[in-house]
Amino acid sequence: MDLQSGPLDLHPRLRSRGPARPGAVALVLHGGREFGREPATARQPPALRMVPFAMHLLSAGRRHDLAVWSLGYRYRGWNGDEESPLPDARWALDMIRKAHPDVPVVLVGHSMGARTSLRVADDPQVAGVAALAPWVPRDEPVEQLAGRRVMIMHGTEDGTTPYRASVRYADRMRPVVSSLDFVTVPGEGHAMLRRPGLWHRRTTGFVLNVLARDRAS
Numbered sequence: 001m002d003l004q005s006g007p008l009d010l011h012p013r014l015r016s017r018g019p020a021r022p023g024a025v026a027l028v029l030h031g032g033r034e035f036g037r038e039p040a041t042a043r044q045p046p047a048l049r050m051v052p053f054a055m056h057l058l059s060a061g062r063r064h065d066l067a068v069w070s071l072g073y074r075y076r077g078w079n080g081d082e083e084s085p086l087p088d089a090r091w092a093l094d095m096i097r098k099a100h101p102d103v104p105v106v107l108v109g110h111s112m113g114a115r116t117s118l119r120v121a122d123d124p125q126v127a128g129v130a131a132l133a134p135w136v137p138r139d140e141p142v143e144q145l146a147g148r149r150v151m152i153m154h155g156t157e158d159g160t161t162p163y164r165a166s167v168r169y170a171d172r173m174r175p176v177v178s179s180l181d182f183v184t185v186p187g188e189g190h191a192m193l194r195r196p197g198l199w200h201r202r203t204t205g206f207v208l209n210v211l212a213r214d215r216a217s
Contacts, residue, residue: 012074012088013042014095017058018067024104024211025096026061028054028070029089031111031135036077047072049191050110056200057108057207064208069096078112078135085116093123104214106207111135111161111190121148128210130203133190135161136169142176149213151181151206153199155188181206 031046040047050070058068071092075084096105104127109117114134121129121144128149150173154166163184170182183202185195192199 012091013072014069014092015072016067016069016099017054018061019065021065022067022100022103023065024061024106024214025067025069025100026054026057026106026108026207027089027092027096027117028057028068029085029107029109029113029116030071030073031109031113032073032075032085033077033112035079036075037079038076040073040076042072044076046076046111046113050108050113052196053108053110053200053203056204060204060208064211066207066211067100078115083119085112086119089116089120090123093120093125097125104211106130106210108132108203108207109134110192115140118150119144121145121150127214128206130206131166132192132199132203133158133161134166134169136165138165138168140169142169142173145173145177147178149179149210150177151183151202153183153185153202155185155190155192155194157187158190160190 028050030050054068054070073085073088105125106128107117108130110132112135114131117129130151132153152166152170154163156163188194
C-alpha cells in the first residue's frame, strides 16, 4: 500500500508492506543532506540504501506479525531550523496510528533519518529506535528518548557522520533511555556497504527484540 498526502514534490510518501493487521510496525527512514530544498525521491541513493533493510525486516518479521512502512520525505535536506524531515516523520506516525492504533512502533533510520528517528521517539507508540550511522550534532537533545530502547550502530571509518559524535551522544542518553545497545563496526564507512549482512542482521535482531520485550511487559 502506498500513501501520499499530495503531489510528490510537496508532501511526504509512505509505503507499507506486510500483514494487514500487524502486531507491530517498523518505520524505516532514509538519510539525506544537511541542506537541500529539492524533492526527495525513491530513486536517490539514501532511499535505495534502506530498501535491503526493509526487505530483511519484512522477511524476518513474518513470524512476528511485523509490518514494515517506509517514509519518503518532501525535501532532501534537514535545512537548519526548518528541520524539514520532522513533520514528515510525525505525519507518518499519525498515519500508522490511524491504521494500527496501539501497536508498538520501532523506528529504523540512517544518517539524517536516524537523527529524525531519535527526535520523534517521544511519540507514544514508539517503543524503540535503531539509529544507523546517526547524524547527531553536539547539541542534539536526548530527553525525548526517556523510557525508549535504543540501538546506535556506527562504522569507525565514517567520513560523513563522525563515529565519535555517536559515542558522545550515547554517553548523554544512557541515564535517560530504558536500554542502549552500542554496536561498533570496525572499518565501516557511512554507506554501510562493506559488511551489509551485519548491518541488516543486527538491525532486524534489535527490532524483534524490542517487540518481544514490549509484548512480555
